[in-house]
Amino acid sequence: MAEFVGSLWWLIVSLGVLVTFHEFGHYWVARRCGVRVLRFSVGFGPALWSRRAKDGTEYMVAVIPLGGYVKMLDERGGDVAPAELAQAFNRQSVWKRIAIVIAGPVANLLLCVMLFWGMFVIGRPDYAPVVGHVEGIAAEAGLQPGDRLLQVGDRATPTWSEAQLALIPAALDHADIPLQVRTASGSTDTRELALSRLPAEFDERRAVEAIGLTPRHLLVPPRVGRVAPDTPAWGILAEGDRISAIDGRQVDAWGDIGPLVQRLGERGGKAMVEVERDGDRLALELQPVRMESEDGEPYWVLGITSARPEMPAMDAELHYGPVAAVPAALREAVHQTRELVAMIGRAFSGRVAVENTVAGPITIARAANAYADQGPAWYLSLLALLSLSLGILNLLPIPILDGGHLLYYLIELAKGSPVSERAMAAGQYIGLVLIIGLMGLAFYNDIVNNLVH
Template identity: 75%
Template structure:
């Protein structure tokens, strides 16, 4: 229940902030273009709060927090008194109308830059980009435990999140990617990750795992949980033991134990398992036993399971000074904008599953709650991405959206006269159908990603 209420709260806060900035862009430019603004609404439906300003604009917060609008004086919507005709939106020059409509998405883009700037200045805590385990494609590239990934292609990766964000698009495009790394010995070198060898269909959310990269912070510690009765470890090892070596083979993570025990069992005989117990180092003698499962290959085992452990403390931070943060925020906005357009292209060409490209309110709410729980910088980064997405999607040339209106005005500039009312009405119906379809897809994705999976 707490997570549900938190998700609802952060969804309202996030959408309210983004919509307010978007609509304020329209409002601010409209007022300075000489257009009378009748209403500024955050949300749709019945007003929960409203106030009339001295300039005559009614500001309100409505019951349904999934959008907002600015209503301007317009002869196409209602009769306009003769003395106010010059204040009507439809009577403005095409360039003023373009400026008013474009101001909403531009406000979101400016907000995105501001939010990224604030995120960089505050500093976003994260994990160091250190490889914990390399398998498959990553192992074939020569990556090893302890390697620090300094850059993916031309993009620097000071944290593991940056590694993920850089590898995912390359994985979706099946593009072999050069990694700049510093080995555990301190040597600077490069490795080529052959992402062209990935399977035909992968979930982009698991692209890094599909490439065989496991970060150091996700490696489970070699911490003993349960010791099964009547097994090799019964009466020897105990819950809470931290295994440091198996038959002379060093152990740094739980995944090291299986191969070490397998090699030990093939060699035969008893050996020593070194553990750290209550701050004391012990060497305990035992021998693994051969297990024959009903539906698999036999294997050597000690009879222990891993204890559940929480993630370690974050050991890296993405931070810039106030001056350096501005160009970094501009560069990040431009980079994420390119990636968003590329993702839209992948969705249309079928290179990525549509359920992973269009997020509905449930997904956004859960993400907002999760990011807010990680601190202000993480929440600001999510808001920045949502603001960028809102700005760019509103510029798509779909009637009803700002981009559709801009398309009408560009046609007007070319032909020298406004688009006919009939053509605009037809466009509105098409746009409404597209938006309803997009909303349906978003809700469907919510069901698939949050309830079915």
């Protein structure tokens, strides 16, 4: 229940901030262009609160917090007094109408930069980009446990989140990418990840796992959680034991145990399992037992499960001073804009599943709650990405969206006369169908990704 309430609260806060800035962009430029604004509404539906200013503009907060709008004086919306015709939106020059329409997305882009600046100044705590375990493509590239990722492609990676965000697009594009690493010995080397060798189909939500890369902070410690009765470990190993070696081979993480047990079982006979228990180091003799999987494949077990691990303390931070944060925020906004446009291109080309690119209110609410729990810098980073997404998506040339209106005005500039009312009406219907379809897809993805999985 607490998670539901928190998610709902942060969804309302997030949408409230983003929509207010977006609509304020339209409002501010409209007023500067001499257009009379009749209503500035955050949300849709009946008013929860409203106030009429001296200039006649009604400011309103509505019941449904999933958007907002700015209503301007316009002859297409009703009769306009002759004395007010000069203040009507439709009577403005095409350049003024373009400026008013594009102002909303621009406001979201400016807000994105401001939020990134705030994130950098506050400092976003994170984990160091240190390799914990490698296999598959990562191992073939020569990465080793203890390597620190300094740069992925042309993007510096001071934290694990930065490294992950640089790796995922390359994996989705199956593009080979160079890594600059600092080895455990302190030398700096370059590795080449052959991501072109990734399977044509893989779980896009686990792209880094598909590469075969596990960061140090996600390694499960080799601590025994439960010993199953009537198994080789029963009565020998105990809950809380930390396994340090099997048959003379060092164990650093829980993932090391399985392959060593399989090797021991295939070899046959007993071996020494070294453990740490209550400050003492013990060497205990064990012999795995053979089991069979459902498809008849043999495997070997000791009869233990891992203890539930606790996440370690964060050991890195993404941080800049107030001055240095300005160019850093601009660079981040430009980078994320490129990545978002590229992701939209992947979705339209079918290279990325749409269920992983179109998120609905449930996903946004849960993400906002989770990021807010991690601290203000993390929440600002999410809000910046949402603001950027809102700005870019509104520029898509779909009627009803700002980009659709912009398309009409660009056509008007090209042909020298406004688009006909009939063409605009047809476009509005097409745009409405597209938006309803997009919203339906977003809600479907929410159900599949959050309620079914």
